[in-house]
Amino acid sequence: MLSLRLTGIEMVFPGLDTPALSIPALDLPAGAGLAISGPSGSGKSTLVNVITGLERPTRGKVVWNGIDIATLSEGARDRWRGANIGLVMQDFHLFPGLSALENVLLPARLARVADAAMIARARDLLAEVGLARPGQRIETMSRGEMQRVAVARALLRRPGVIVADEPTASLDAVNGAAIGALLIGLARQTGATLIAVSHDPALIGRLPRRLTLAAGRITADQMPETC
Amino acid sequence: MGRFILADLRRLWAGSGIMVLLIAMAVALGIGITLQERALRLGSARASEKFDLVIGARGSETQLVLSTVFLQPAALPLVPGAVLAGLQDDPRVLWAEPVGFGDFHKGYPVVGTTTRLIAGTTTGLSEGRLFAAEGDAVIGAAVALAPGEEIVPSHGEAALGGHDHEGVRYRVTGRLQPTGTPWDRAILVPIQAVWHVHGLEEAHGTGEADHEEHEEPAGFDADAALREDWTAADLPGIPAILVKPASIADAYKLRQEYRVRENTNAVFPAEVLTGLYALLGDARQVLAAVAGAAQGLVAAALLLVAVVHIGQRRRQIGALRALGVPSPAIFLLVWTELFALVCAGIALGFLGGVLGATLLSRSVGRVQGFDLPIEIAPGDLAGLAILLVIAALVAAAPAWAAYRQSPVASLRA
Known part of the structure; x- marks a missing residue:
């Protein structure tokens, strides 16, 4: 589990006068659960890109457990992200032609960190997300099943942080609720910090802290007690 | 991966x-x-390997090589028989043997030649025996005939309007080992048979082979004994003579000599091919x-x-x-x-x-x-x-x- 501290973050894109993202300060303790919402273009994706190290902010520090990943090289950020962040994306980004198990293991294999223990863990995770056939080809699965595979893939390397970008947006209500419950449950179980970008009130409602963005700025940072 | x-x-x-x-x-x-x-x-x-020196009448060198090495049908001008006799007596020559063309059987060229030429250019027979009589024929490895069969040669390729030589029959007596050359598709017969079939006896004709006039297989006798020792006097015109010189120096001398002579030409097939x-x-x-x-x-x-x-x-x-x-x-x-x-x-x-x-x-x-x-x-x-x-x-x-x-x-x- 990792804690996050953002300081003086600004993301300026060429040709735009105002920064796409401007966050003077944000603290997130290890093991916290955070929902980020806001209208389209409000900077949610940019914020996710910055905190996962996919993009380097124009200014500011992105400190995860004392490491400012904004100072790391691109290769080092890739390695850091691979080891510390479990990413779940709206479009799953699974690879057809491979089985569920192969999909779960693919990033780890390409990063040359998959060993026998990790393969065993991949099988356990698939069972845990409710998939009984690890050898099933991905293209023969339903969307709900696909997102389960993506969740298992995100958790494979025991990440300290799970970042889910609109994880339920392309699923029906039943599957969306199931995936939301799965993410929250697994994050609690592993103690991982969970950051979910979402429009889904059901998912937002289950996370203790809610951040609202508009025009690249935090407009609300709530922690309702009834959670 | x-x-x-x-x-x-x-x-x-x-x-x-x-x-x-x-x-x-x-x-x-x-x-x-x-x-x-x-x-x-x-x-x-490889096809021209055994053909050190070819002597023919004046005309196209390329055609002489294509006709003797590759058996490409063409009406070659004839050299006088005396040239062959002279070559056979020449100490610079190991052997010199005549080659006569013009007939075909089922698309295979029928080539008149001698047992000495066959011995000098092939590795021997795979079955049967060499020709011993005027009506005997030896076939190349790729000819779809069998020893014992009889064939009627036609003058010119049948497909191109050739006609059968009536009353002429060759008996296939043997098959040669493969040489990997166009001669594998040839039917080899005694040159004397070719002369008799075409009525070319006794030194007549030194010009273009004009076969239209002598269709009669005048002196052909299938059972006549094989004769390969000729004198200048009884040799007719010959399309080409294959010569095995005694040495390389002799080869060049012979080539030079027969180039300057009137009515003869001498070529190294290898040179033409080059x-x-x-x-x-x-x-x-x-x-x-x-x-x-x-x-x-x-x-x-x-x-x-x-x-x-x-x-x-x-x-x-x-x-x-x-x-x-x-x-x-x-x-x-x-x-x-x-x-x-x-x-x-x-x-x-x-x-x-x-x-x-x-x-x-x-x-x-x-x-x-x-x-x-x-x-x-x-x-x-x-x-x-x-x-x-x-x-x-x-x-x-x-x-x-x-x-x-x-x-x-x-x-x-």
């Missing part, structure tokens, strides 16, 4: 297949031309240029395919990067996939080229009777190796583009 590449290729099998085929066709074209040209050179050189090879070489250069242009087009098409290939995978690559896969691994992935496709194309093209050239050689060999050996030289393999190195470098360009691609940009794509 292998499984991922295979799955990816399976998913985009049509595009991958076309890419492999394009490469294969370009490579096959280049290899095929090289091999076929070499086969033609090797084959014709001239033809030069021509062949020029033709090959033209073909090679065409093949090169085709390969250039394919290379351009491949670059386009590679760009499309990367375009199709932008999101995939972006996702892999987002999931923490290091960019060198992405480079290796893209490079391996492209290079594997190119290698498959080159391998397939090489096999296709060799197979194509072999089939072409075989079909030419069946018709022309001589081997066109397909031989792969070390240079060909070196060429392939160079092609592989270039392919490896070219595949690196899209791989580099993928390596440089920002994971965020590709996820948005």
Whole structure:
């Protein structure tokens, strides 16, 4: 589990006068659960890109457990992200032609960190997300099943942080609720910090802290007690 | 990684297949031309190996070689029989034997010659015996007849309006071992039989062989004894004389002597063929240029395919990067996939080229009777190796583009 501290973050894109993202300060303790919402273009994706190290902010520090990943090289950020962040994306980004198990293991294999223990863990995770056939080809699965595979893939390397970008947006209500419950449950179980970008009130409602963005700025940072 | 590449290729099998085929066709074209040209050179050189010096009447040197070495039908002017007699008495000559053409049987040329020429140019019989009487015939290894069969020769190729020599029958007495030359398709008969069939006895005719006037097989007697010791007086005109000189120096002297003589000509078939090879070489250069242009087009098409290939995978690559896969691994992935496709194309093209050239050689060999050996030289393999190195470098360009691609940009794509 990792804690996050953002300081003086600004993301300026060429040709735009105002920064796409401007966050003077944000603290997130290890093991916290955070929902980020806001209208389209409000900077949610940019914020996710910055905190996962996919993009380097124009200014500011992105400190995860004392490491400012904004100072790391691109290769080092890739390695850091691979080891510390479990990413779940709206479009799953699974690879057809491979089985569920192969999909779960693919990033780890390409990063040359998959060993026998990790393969065993991949099988356990698939069972845990409710998939009984690890050898099933991905293209023969339903969307709900696909997102389960993506969740298992995100958790494979025991990440300290799970970042889910609109994880339920392309699923029906039943599957969306199931995936939301799965993410929250697994994050609690592993103690991982969970950051979910979402429009889904059901998912937002289950996370203790809610951040609202508009025009690249935090407009609300709530922690309702009834959670 | 292998499984991922295979799955990816399976998913985009049509595009991958076309890419492999394009490469294969370009490579096959280049290899095929090289091999076929070499086969033609090797084959014709081997066909003329036993033909040190050919003496004929004045006329086309090339035709003299094509008719004697490759048995190409043509009306050759005749040299007087005295020339043969003179050569046979010449101490610079190991043997000099006549060759007479003009007749065919089922498309096989019937060649009149002597037992000494057969002994000097072949490795012997595979079955039966040499001819011993005027009506005996020995067949080349590729002639679809069997000892014991009888044949009626026709004057000129039947397909070209030739006519049968009535009353003439040869008995096949033996079959020669294969020589890999056009003579494997020949039916060899005693030269005296050819003379008798055509009524060419006793030194008549030194000009163009005009066969229309003497159709009668005047003196042909199938059972007459074989006679191969002639005197100048009883020798008719001869289309060509094959000469085995005693030494290389003698060969050059004889060639010189019979070149300056009136009405005779002497050629080294190898020399004439060298001239033809030069021509062949020029033709090959033209073909090679065409093949090169085709390969250039394919290379351009491949670059386009590679760009499309990367375009199709932008999101995939972006996702892999987002999931923490290091960019060198992405480079290796893209490079391996492209290079594997190119290698498959080159391998397939090489096999296709060799197979194509072999089939072409075989079909030419069946018709022309001589081997066109397909031989792969070390240079060909070196060429392939160079092609592989270039392919490896070219595949690196899209791989580099993928390596440089920002994971965020590709996820948005």
